[in-house]
Amino acid sequence: MNIKKPEVDYLKFRFSKINTPEYKHLWLLLGWVWYLLMYFLTENLISPEQCHEVHSFVDDIIPFNANFILAYCSWYFLLVGSILYFMLYDVKSFVRLQKFIIATQVIGIATCILWPSIQYLRPAEPTGNAFCVFLVKCIYGVDTPTGVCPSLHVGYSMGILSAWLKREQSKPWWKAVITVWVLLISISVCFVKQHSFTDVWAAGVMCALIEIVLFRKYWMEKIFAAKRQQASDKLAES
Numbered sequence: 001m002n003i004k005k006p007e008v009d010y011l012k013f014r015f016s017k018i019n020t021p022e023y024k025h026l027w028l029l030l031g032w033v034w035y036l037l038m039y040f041l042t043e044n045l046i047s048p049e050q051c052h053e054v055h056s057f058v059d060d061i062i063p064f065n066a067n068f069i070l071a072y073c074s075w076y077f078l079l080v081g082s083i084l085y086f087m088l089y090d091v092k093s094f095v096r097l098q099k100f101i102i103a104t105q106v107i108g109i110a111t112c113i114l115w116p117s118i119q120y121l122r123p124a125e126p127t128g129n130a131f132c133v134f135l136v137k138c139i140y141g142v143d144t145p146t147g148v149c150p151s152l153h154v155g156y157s158m159g160i161l162s163a164w165l166k167r168e169q170s171k172p173w174w175k176a177v178i179t180v181w182v183l184l185i186s187i188s189v190c191f192v193k194q195h196s197f198t199d200v201w202a203a204g205v206m207c208a209l210i211e212i213v214l215f216r217k218y219w220m221e222k223i224f225a226a227k228r229q230q231a232s233d234k235l236a237e238s
Helices: 024-045 057-061 066-089 091-114 130-142 152-166 172-191 197-237
Strands: none
Touching (some): 057 197, 066 091, 066 130, 066 152, 066 172, 172 197
16 A cells, blocks of 8 residues: 655654744644633633623524534544644645634634623533533533634634645545535534524634635636636637
């Protein structure tokens, strides 16, 4: 069996080499250190009484469904798997993904400080499949219902989708799988009552703005290339 060779040989990494072209992308991982520190501080310094309740009429329409916790938890595999894969086999995509994630983290923490949020959607006693209910209770136990808007669960997922869709080496079927996967994760946050629908659409707006700011040049080049191809096709037909 042929094992794909990593783009970067991390076995040779030494911290003294962190600023070399081969390894400088690893600095982007510090974004996680900063975020986790800020998350801990905001969770402990901002009380629920200081938070604004987030609620949408759509939340009253969407029923609680414990089965969606499977899609919700699959996010952890998608996130870690994508980061590790890009680190090993596509540094360019890794940089794109980490920049997107850092942008969502900065916006998320800033929003949490300036406009702290909370939701009261969780059922008092979740019902459904025993295993799924167990997972729901575990998630509820480790994740408070504060600092929910915009949803970083959705934001990170959109960033992952953005990175995979830009990756030219990826097959169309895989991009379709990732798209469906991300959509399932994004709706799951509402069905397991981890987030309000408001948190989801706010994350969508946030991600659209990040995409425009960070990757405007990429999309402009795509648009111009498509126009040039159309002009070439018309000349060929004439």
